[in-house]
Amino acid sequence: MERGTFSSGLAVFFATLGSAVGLGNIWKFPYLTGQYGGGAFLLVYFLCIIFVGLPVMLSEFFIGRSTRKGAVGAFEKIAPDTSWKNIGKMGVAASYLIMFFYSCVAGWVYYYLFKAIRGDFVSITMESASVQFGSVVTSAVIPLFWQCVVMAVVSGILILGIRKGIERVTKTLMPLLFVLIIICDIQALSLPGAMDGVRFLFEVDFEKLTGTAILTALGLAFFKLSLGMGTMITYASYFTKENNLLGTGLKVAASDTIVSLLAGLAIFPTVFSFGLEPGAGPGLLFMTIPLIFSQMPFGSLLLTAFFFLTAIAATTAMLSLVEVPVAYLMEEKNIPRRTAVLINGVLIFAIGILATLSADKASVLGHITFMGRGFFDWFDYLSSNILMPLGGLLIVLFTSHVVSRRSFAQELTNNGTLKIEWFLPFFFFVTRYITPALLIVIFLNAVGIISW
Ligand code: PHE
Secondary structure, three states: OOOOOOOOHHHHHHHHHHHHOOHHHHHHHHHHHHHOOOHHHHHHHHHHHHHHHHHHHHHHHHHHHHHOOOHHHHHHHHOOOOHHHHHHHHHHHHHHHHHHHHHHHHHHHHHHHHHHHHOOOOOOOHHHHHHHHHHHHHOOOHHHHHHHHHHHHHHHHHHHOOHHHHHHHHHHHHHHHHHHHHHHHHHHHOOOOHHHHHHHHHOOOHHHOOHHHHHHHHHHHHHHOOOOOOHHHHHHOOOOOOOOHHHHHHHHHHHHHHHHHHHHHHHHHHHHHOOOOOOOOOOHHHHHHHHHHHOOOOHHHHHHHHHHHHHHHHHHHHHHHHHHHHHHHHHHHOOOHHHHHHHHHHHHHHHHHHHHOOOOOOOOOOOOOEOOEOHHHHHHHHHHHHHHHHHHHHHHHHHHHHOOHHHHHHHHOOOOOOOOHHHHHHHHHHHHHHHHHHHHHHHHHHOOOOOO
C-alpha cells in the first residue's frame, strides 16, 4: 500500500495539534480541574505532561516514523513475533472506548450549535442554563439524533478521504478558535468576582490531592495529547523524514496546554461570578459559555461561532481516533477503507448509545451502575485512567528496553543532523527510569496498594 506523508513541517504540526486539541481542552480539562479542586490538580497535570506525556509522545513518534506503520504493524516490524504488538491492539480497544462517549459529547456540541443558531440562549440565566443542559442529557431522543449526525459526518469525511481539505480547514479554523477563546477570556475576566475563579485555577492546595485526583490528572494528560493508544504512532508514520520530533513534541504539548488554560480562564471566572458549582461535572462548559456570551454585544453571533469551532475541533480529533481501528482493519485484515469506516461508524454509534443514555444520573439508563459508575463513566475511566497510561508504560518500556538506544537516538537527531546530543542523556534517563516509575507509583497509589 502506498503510504503518504504530510507535505511539510507545518502540516505535521497542525495535523498533530488537530488530534490533540479537541473536547479534552474545552470540555474535559475545565470540568475535571473543577471537580478535583483547581491549582493542585493543575500542577500534577503539568508534571504529568513533562515527565510522562512528552517521553511517551517522543517514543510514539519514534516507533511510527521509523517503521512507517500503524499501531499494530509498527511493533511487529521492530520486534517480529513477540507479544509487543498487543500494545497496538490495546490501543484499538482504548480508541473504541473513547469514541463511545466522545461521540456523545460531540453530539451535545453539535446540538448547542444548532440551538445557538436558533437563538435559544438569548436572555439566558444561570438557572435556565442548567435547566437547558439537564433537558438535553436526560432526553432519550435529542442526544442520540445528534450523536448519529456526528458519526455520519465523521464517517463521510473519512470515506471521501478529503484529508487535504480537512488539513486546510483546520489550519485556518484552529487559530480562529484560539482568538474566540481569548475573546471569552477577556469578557469572563471582566465579570464581577472573576478573580475568585483565577485564584481557584492557580492556587495550589495539596489537601485536595487524593490518589484518584493524581490518577485522573495523569489520565487527562494522556487523553489530551492523544497518547498511549497508537494515534501518535499512526500519525508519526506520515511525518516527513526531516521533521524535528523533539521540536514537534514540545510545540504540540505547549500549544495544547495553552488552549486548555485559556479555556479554564474563560470558564472559572464565569463559574464564580455567577455562583455556579466548579465541580458541576460534564455540564460545566455547556452552562458557562452561553452565559458569557449572553452578556456581550453580538453575543449570539459569537456564541454560534464558538460552538461551530468547537464542533470542528471535536470532529478533527475524532477523525484521528477513528483512524486507529480503520488503519488496523485495512492493514491487518485487508478490509477496504470504505467498509472499514462503515463498520466502525455503525459500531461506535450502536455502543455509543449506552454512553449517551447514561451520561447523567437522571438519563434514561442513568440508574444502571456497576461499582458506582454508569456506562459513560466506565468508558471514560477505563480508557483514560487505565488503558492509555498502561499503553504508555508499555511503550516506554519497549523503547527503553527492547529497542537499541542508538536507533532511538538516530531517529531523534535525524541521523545526527540535529544538534541535540546534550539533551539525549537526560531524555533517556527520564524515559528509562522516571516515567515508568511515576506510572507504576500512580497506579499503585490509585488502587490503594501504597498511599501517602
Ligand atoms: N486529544 C483529544 C482531545 O483532547 C482526544 C483524543 C484522544 C484524540 C485520543 C485522539 C486520541 O479532545
